[in-house]
Each structure stands twice: as C-alpha cells, then as structure tokens.
Amino acid sequence: MKIHEYQAKELFRKYSIPTPEGGVAKTIEEAVLIAKTIKSYPLVIKAQIHAGGRGKGGGVKVVNSLTELKKTAEKIIGMTLVTPQTGPEGKVVGKVLVEKGLTIKKELYLSILPDRATAKIMIIASLEGGMNIEEVAAKTPEKIIKISVNPLTGIEPGHCRDIASGLKLSPALRTKISALSSNLYRLFVECDCTLVEINPLVITENEELIALDAKMTIDDNALFRHKDLEKYRDITEEDPVEAEAAKYNLNYISLDGTIGNMVNGAGLAMATMDIIKQAGANPANFLDVGGGADAEMIEKGFKIILSDKNVKGILINIFGGILRCDVLAKGVVQAAKKTGVPVPVVVRMEGTNVKKGTKILADSDLNLITALDLKDAAEKIAAIAKHP
Amino acid sequence: MSIFVDKNTRLLIQGITGREGRFHARQCILYGTSVVAGVTPGKGGQKMDKTPVFDTVREAVGATSANCSMIFVPPAFAAGAIMEAIEAEIGLIVAITEGIPAMDMLKIKNFLDTTGSRLIGPNCPGIITPGQCKIGIMPAPIHTPGAIGVISRSGTLTYEVVHQLSQEGLGQSTCLGIGGDPVVGTNFIDCLSAFEKDPETTGIVMVGEIGGTAEEEAAAYISENLTKPVVGFIAGLTAPAGRRMGHAGAIISGGSGTALAKIEAMRAAGIHVCEDLGRLGEFCAGLFKSS
Numbered sequence: 001m002k003i004h005e006y007q008a009k010e011l012f013r014k015y016s017i018p019t020p021e022g023g024v025a026k027t028i029e030e031a032v033l034i035a036k037t038i039k040s041y042p043l044v045i046k047a048q049i050h051a052g053g054r055g056k057g058g059g060v061k062v063v064n065s066l067t068e069l070k071k072t073a074e075k076i077i078g079m080t081l082v083t084p085q086t087g088p089e090g091k092v093v094g095k096v097l098v099e100k101g102l103t104i105k106k107e108l109y110l111s112i113l114p115d116r117a118t119a120k121i122m123i124i125a126s127l128e129g130g131m132n133i134e135e136v137a138a139k140t141p142e143k144i145i146k147i148s149v150n151p152l153t154g155i156e157p158g159h160c161r162d163i164a165s166g167l168k169l170s171p172a173l174r175t176k177i178s179a180l181s182s183n184l185y186r187l188f189v190e191c192d193c194t195l196v197e198i199n200p201l202v203i204t205e206n207e208e209l210i211a212l213d214a215k216m217t218i219d220d221n222a223l224f225r226h227k228d229l230e231k232y233r234d235i236t237e238e239d240p241v242e243a244e245a246a247k248y249n250l251n252y253i254s255l256d257g258t259i260g261n262m263v264n265g266a267g268l269a270m271a272t273m274d275i276i277k278q279a280g281a282n283p284a285n286f287l288d289v290g291g292g293a294d295a296e297m298i299e300k301g302f303k304i305i306l307s308d309k310n311v312k313g314i315l316i317n318i319f320g321g322i323l324r325c326d327v328l329a330k331g332v333v334q335a336a337k338k339t340g341v342p343v344p345v346v347v348r349m350e351g352t353n354v355k356k357g358t359k360i361l362a363d364s365d366l367n368l369i370t371a372l373d374l375k376d377a378a379e380k381i382a383a384i385a386k387h388p
Numbered sequence: 389m390s391i392f393v394d395k396n397t398r399l400l401i402q403g404i405t406g407r408e409g410r411f412h413a414r415q416c417i418l419y420g421t422s423v424v425a426g427v428t429p430g431k432g433g434q435k436m437d438k439t440p441v442f443d444t445v446r447e448a449v450g451a452t453s454a455n456c457s458m459i460f461v462p463p464a465f466a467a468g469a470i471m472e473a474i475e476a477e478i479g480l481i482v483a484i485t486e487g488i489p490a491m492d493m494l495k496i497k498n499f500l501d502t503t504g505s506r507l508i509g510p511n512c513p514g515i516i517t518p519g520q521c522k523i524g525i526m527p528a529p530i531h532t533p534g535a536i537g538v539i540s541r542s543g544t545l546t547y548e549v550v551h552q553l554s555q556e557g558l559g560q561s562t563c564l565g566i567g568g569d570p571v572v573g574t575n576f577i578d579c580l581s582a583f584e585k586d587p588e589t590t591g592i593v594m595v596g597e598i599g600g601t602a603e604e605e606a607a608a609y610i611s612e613n614l615t616k617p618v619v620g621f622i623a624g625l626t627a628p629a630g631r632r633m634g635h636a637g638a639i640i641s642g643g644s645g646t647a648l649a650k651i652e653a654m655r656a657a658g659i660h661v662c663e664d665l666g667r668l669g670e671f672c673a674g675l676f677k678s679s
Contacts, residue, residue: 085630114490116570116600116637119497134642151494192491221636222489224464251634255626266568266634267542267597270623271665274647277626278664286627288634291525291543319544319551321513321527350551351527374548375666 001218002050003232006097008196008214015187017180018210022099024048031073034098035066042101043069047076047093050237052215053083059093062101069098094236102210107200108167109133110181112188115148121188123147123155123181125163129200155185176209191229192222241304248300250289257282258312259381260305260343262298264289264323272317275378281385284311291322298331299338306339313384314345315377325349325357333364341367344384348377390517390562391537391582391589392480392506393456397521400425400448400478402469403460404436412460412484412525413439419522424452445476458514458523459483466510467492474505481573482523483510490636493571500573507573508564511635513543515564526550526563534559536676537583539576540595541568541602541637545623549595552669558676561589568635570599576606584614591617591676593668594659596650598624599638603650607657619672620659622647 006024013019021038025031035043047059054060059081063069073096082090107129115122127143128136137144145166147159160178169177180201188196197215204210218229235243245252251266255273259281263269266288273283285308289301305314318328328349336345348371349357361368371377399416403409404426413436417423425448426436432443442448445457457478461469466485473481474496488510500507508515514524519533525543530551536558540546546565553560564579566572576594583589592614596603603622610618625647627633629640640646654661662671 114494114570117602117605119494119571121494150498151491152498189491192489194490219490221463221487222491225489253631253633255628263544265542265544266638267540267545267595267623268548270597270627270633270638271545271548271621273627274623274625275665283626286631286633319547321544321547322525351530351547373666378664378666 001220001223001233002237003216003218004048004050004095004234005046005214006048006095007232008216009211011187011191011216012211012214015183017183017187018208019214020099020102020210020212022097024095024097025073026095027077028070028073031069031096031098032066035069038100040100041065044099044101045069045072045076046097046099047079047081048095048097049081049086049091049093050234051083051085051091053085054081057081057083057086059083091237102202102212103205104202105205106203108203109136109199110184110201111195111197111199112184112193113195118148120148121151121185123149123159123163123185125167127167129202133199149185151189154189155182170207172207173203173209180209191216192219192226193217194219241307245287245301245304248297250287250297250301250304252301252304253286254308255283255285256310257284258310259385260284260308260311260314261317262287262289262301262305262314263317264291264293264319268317268319272315275374276315276381279378279382279385281381284308289323293323293327293331295327295331295334298328299335302332302335303339306342311343313343313381315381316345316347317374317377318349320349320351320353320357324353325351326353326360329357329360332368333360333366336364336366336368344369346371346377346380346384348374390520391579391586392508392562392564393515393517393521393523395520397456397480397523398422398424398452398454399456399458399523400427400445400452400454401458401460402427402445402473404428404439404441405431405434406460409460410436415528416522419528421521421523424454445472445478449476449478454478456480456482456523459485459510461485463487463489467496470496470507471499474500474503478505480506480508482508482512482514483573484512484514484525486511488569490570493569497571497573509567509572511569512565512567512572513546515562517562518560524565530554531563532559534561535588535590536560536672537579537586537589537592538563538595539579539592540565541597541635542595542623545595548665549593549621549668553593553672556669556673558669558672561586568637570637576602577609580606580609580614584616589616591619591672593619593621593672596620596622597635597638598622598627598633598640598647598650599635599645601644604653607653607659610659611657617675618659619675620654620661621665621668622650622654
C-alpha cells in the first residue's frame with residue numbers, strides 16, 4: 001500500500017525524524033489557515049498524489065505571499081496532474097501539503113528497502129539528492145553508499161557511522177544522521193514497510209537535517225497487524241475496477257490491449273498474456289482468479305473483463321488443480337447467460353474434472369469456442385485478433 | 389532417485405485440521421505419501437482420519453520421527469509455524485501459505501541459514517517426486533515418474549509445464565515450486581545443484597518470471613556448474629513496469645527484473661530458452677530425447 005507524502009511525514013514525526021513545519025489542506029481556506037500558523041514566507045505547496053515526478057507536472061510551487069498562496073492553491077486543488085508516473089490520463093489532486101520553505105545548503109538521499117537477493121535490509125544513501133537515484137547510481141556509483149543490515153540484529157552504531165562518513169558530514173551532522181538513520185530503520189521495521197525514501201534529505205543553512213520529501217510503501221501482507229495504518233489507504237488513488245475486483249478476491253490489473261483473459265494463478269496468467277501477444281494481439285488485462293475461485297467469482301471476473309469496452313475477445317485459460325474445471329465452466333455459463341456473449345470467448349481447460357467442465361460448456365448452447373490445448377488456444381485467439 | 393523427497397519421507401502437516409490442510413492431507417495420503425502426524429495447537433490427542441494430531445511440532449517429531457513438515461497455517465501465524473519447525477530440527481519444511489509478511493520472511497531466511505533445515509516456499513505449490521511422494525497442492529494425475537527435473541516460481545504454470553512434458557512421454561524425477569514471494573527459503577541454484585547431483589535426472593526445466601534477479605543468478609551458476617541440459621521459460625514478457633503481477637515477487641522495478649533481461653542472461657549461459665509456452669512440451673521432447 002502506497003501512502004501520501006503528508007501521511008508519511010506524520011509517521012516521520014512520530015519517529016522523531018525532522019520534517020518541515022506544515023500541514024495538509026483540502027480547501028483554499030485550510031491552506032490559508034496553515035499559512036497563518038507558519039507566519040513566514042516562502043511557502044511550498046505540494047500536490048498530494050501517489051505518483052512521483054509531481055514537480056515536473058506543475059504540482060509543486062513556491063509562493064511568497066498570501067495572495068499568491070490563494071491563487072496557487074486554487075490552481076492545484078482539483079487539477080488533473082500529469083506526471084511521468086501517472087500516465088497520460090493524470091490524477092486529480094484532492095489535497096495539498098503546505099510547508100515552510102527552507103534555505104537549502106545541500107541535498108542528500110536516504111532510503112531503506114529489502115534486498116531480496118540477500119534477504120537483508122538495505123540502507124541506501126547518496127551524496128546527490130533530489131534526482132532519480134537510479135541515474136545517480138548508473139552515472140556516479142561512487143556517490144552511493146549501500147549498507148546491508150541483518151534483520152535479526154537490526155541497525156547498529158557501526159552502520160550509522162558508515163552512513164555518516166560515506167555522506168562526508170561535519171561532526172555535528174554526524175550525530176544527527178545517526179539518530180535519523182536509526183529512527184528511520186525503526187519506522188521501516190515497525191510499520192512493515194517495503195520502502196521508505198527521503199529524496200531529498202536536506203542540510204539547511206542552520207546545519208539541520210530535514211526530510212523534505214517522504215515516500216513510504218507498506219507491505220499489504222502485513223496490514224492485518226497495522227489497524228492504525230489502514231486509515232492511510234486512499235481509494236481514490238486506486239483504479240476503481242481493480243478495487244472492485246479486489247473485493248471479490250480477484251487480482252485484476254487493467255492494461256490497454258483488446259484481448260481480455262481470465263486465468264488461475266499469477267504465473268500462468270502472465271504466460272497467457274504473453275501468448276496473446278505472440279498471437280498478434282495485446283492483452284486487455286491481467287486477471288488471476290486464484291486457486292479457490294467459485295462459480296460466483298468466475299462470473300464476476302467475466303463481467304469485469306466485459307466492462308472494458310476495448311475488449312474484442314476473451315481467452316479463459318484454467319489449469320484445474322484446487323479450482324476444478326466443472327466449477328469454472330458453471331461460472332462461465334452463469335455469467336454468459338446473464339451478460340450474453342458479445343465478443344468471441346475461447347475457453348481452454350485442463351486438469352481436475354476437465355471432462356465434466358467440457359460437458360457443461362457443450363450443453364450450454366452458448367457460443368463459446370473451446371480450445372484443445374494452449375497451442376490451439378493461441379491459434380484461435382490469433383484468428384480473432386485478425387478478424388474481430 | 390530424486391531431490392529432497394522420496395518414499396522414505398515422513399510427513400507431518402502443520403494446520404492439518406483446517407479446511408485446506410485437511411483436504412490436501414487426504415490428497416497426499418491418497419497419493420501414497422507417508423503422512424505420520426498433524427499439528428494444530430489445542431487439538432493434540434485428536435485424529436484427522438487416521439492421522440494423530442499433536443499440539444506442538446516437537447511432540448509430533450518425538451512420537452512419529454517425522455522428518456518433513458508441510459505448512460497450511462494462515463499467514464498471520466505461518467512465520468511462527470515455520471520457526472517452530474526449524475527449532476524442532478525438521479530437515480525439510482514446505483510452506484504452502486500465501487501472504488506471509490515480507491519482514492517475517494526476511495527474519496526467517498536469516499535464521500534458517502544458520503540451521504540445518506531447508507525451507508521450500510512460502511507461497512508455493514510444494515514438491516512431488518512422481519510415484520513416490522507428493523507434498524503440496526498440485527494435481528497428482530498430470531505427473532509421471534521419469535528423468536526430468538522441474539523447478540518453478542509459480543503454481544499453475546508449473547502444472548502446465550509438467551502436463552506438457554507428460555503428454556510428450558517425458559516423465560519427471562522431482563517437480564517443485566520455489567514460491568512467488570520476494571524472499572523464499574530455497575532458490576533456483578539450490579535445486580539446480582541438487583538436480584545436477586541426482587543420477588536419475590537427465591535434464592532440467594526451469595520456469596521463471598519477472599521480478600528480482602534469481603533467474604540471472606541461476607543462469608550464471610548453470611554456465612559454471614551444470615553438465616545436464618536445461619530448458620528455460622520466463623513468464624511476463626508483456627507485464628508493465630511497476631505493477632505487481634499477482635505474486636509479491638513479480639514486479640519490474642527500476643528497470644530491473646524484466647523478462648527480456650532474464651531471457652538474455654539465460655541464453656548467454658547456454659540455457660535452451662523456449663519462448664512459446666504452447667510448444668514447450670514439443671521443445672523439450674526435441675532436446676531431451678535427442679541428448
């Protein structure tokens with residue numbers, strides 16, 4: 001689960017990680033109120049959406065007066081912000097963060113994430129902040145410091161000293177970065193994060209270390225033990241169809257092709273999307289109905305696929321294991337009877353109870369195209385792609 | 389021969405009295421797996437069909453000499469169940485559970501590496517040595533005993549591959565899913581090295597997917613250490629960057645973990661990459677039957 005910058009900063013403050021003075025506003029009036037509490041200019045107004053690259057899309061502005069603040073807040077709240085990460089359709093901005101502007105001496109970078117190859121927790125610091133960290137790592141790897149922490153023993157003073165000396169900090173700042181790093185590590189572990197990133201982490205003219213930005217992702221699998229973090233979920237940031245699918249335990253991701261597909265198992269679903277591509281078409285979605293799907297979930301999945309108006313054909317590919325083919329077939333027939341079959345549907349089933357499933361489809365009088373195996377399914381999809 | 393499990397494996401099942409646990413325990417017993425015990429805290433002394441249930445893994449091991457455990461415990465308690473099995477010195481632990489928090493797995497993996505236990509999974513279909521022993525949720529009838537080793541990060545995709553191999557008359561020595569999570573107990577390299585040492589395995593099929601660098605590392609290992617032919621397949625050529633494709637581990641982030649990079653690394657290592665899943669069986673037959 002991704003959370004907003006202002007929410008991450010709320011958590012930062014709980015963990016004594018310094019952030020600029022400020023607050024979040026949904027309206028111009030609220031923004032004005034925050035400005036009046038801060039009492040000094042310049043102020044920074046930052047659009048709160050989950051995607052990065054907000055500055056490039058005009059979602060981050062510096063203002064020097066109350067009039068300017070009102071004008072800018074009015075412009076940003078409610079705007080559709082397009083950044084390199086939102087896609088061309090952009091995101092509507094519901095909230096802005098209003099913060100005190102700082103005089104920055106230097107911009108650094110600090111992040112924590114799991115390293116899946118070594119099963120360690122990796123702390124990454126960089127002498128160069130405020131830019132894309134992957135670019136810095138590619139062009140000037142000497143500016144990047146990577147510290148590997150064993151999750152069983154956690155962060156130790158030696159790790160903090162390595163970060164401080166790697167960042168070439170003054171003695172006063174060394175104490176500060178040590179505290180900040182261990183607090184950030186504690187937050188990472190205690191909130192079950194899969195990423196915390198401060199980019200940039202700034203040194204101000206007063207020799208303070210402040211988290212100017214904050215990015216946090218929380219492990220969805222761990223949310224059961226973080227009831228307090230659930231309030232941070234922002235459903236307006238989620239694709240409505242994907243959220244609807246999730247309610248039924250369907251793992252659906254919408255894509256921009258024309259061939260819908262429904263598969264059990266994530267690996268087979270990805271491979272099925274690839275087959276559609278190799279057949280000369282593009283997948284309209286990823287849909288994993290999972291191992292324990294029942295007829296109702298299949299019906300829902302079918303409807304969700306058809307709700308995408310770009311869909312010109314559907315490939316259903318089920319390898320029956322726990323999910324039996326007869327259950328799948330029943331679901332497809334149920335759904336098709338309700339919605340009709342407005343586009344060609346190719347069904348390929350194999351595994352548990354495949355004969356029963358095939359019979360249910362054959363007896364249904366529905367215009368479904370059965371495929372003998374995956375190769376056959378691919379050829380049938382290719383034919384649809386060519387002559388929809 | 390086979391890897392990790394055979395007819396001498398004595399299985400205990402943690403979470404045997406749950407709906408899933410019970411169903412799959414029965415399926416494994418039907419296949420001929422020697423299921424000697426179940427563990428469900430608070431249900432010690434009961435029986436699941438004919439299998440005795442114990443409160444703790446240690447008690448179950450003491451009474452039945454179980455040497456392998458399969459875990460069907462819900463995600464919130466699965467890490468604790470794995471730890472209990474490691475501490476009871478179970479040699480092989482197979483965790484089927486999906487949705488274990490990443491932080492729990494990071495800790496388990498680091499602890500595991502200091503012990504003599506092997507963990508397969510989590511979030512995996514399990515392991516089967518056809519004709520001898522099934523520990524997992526895979527549909528049994530698609531498997532046939534033989535000489536091809538199958539390793540995969542996925543569940544149903546593995547079934548597809550195994551099914552095609554069996555259709556082509558290529559039986560399997562052992563098939564296992566290592567799991568779709570970012571951190572798993574056993575990786576491709578552990579399995580490849582075991583298959584290389586297994587005299588009955590003559591060829592290997594390795595099924596990978598987008599995300600992480602496990603396939604690239606395996607490819608490097610293969611080019612240095614393997615004499616047996618390896619067929620490779622990677623799922624996710626069409627997967628968009630930044631979206632998690634079902635499995636927690638299947639995500640292309642920061643330009644790494646793409647299917648193309650993996651295929652390239654595999655080809656460079658001399659792995660026979662098949663890009664068309666529909667013809668994977670034919671592809672393997674052409675290669676393995678001639679060599």
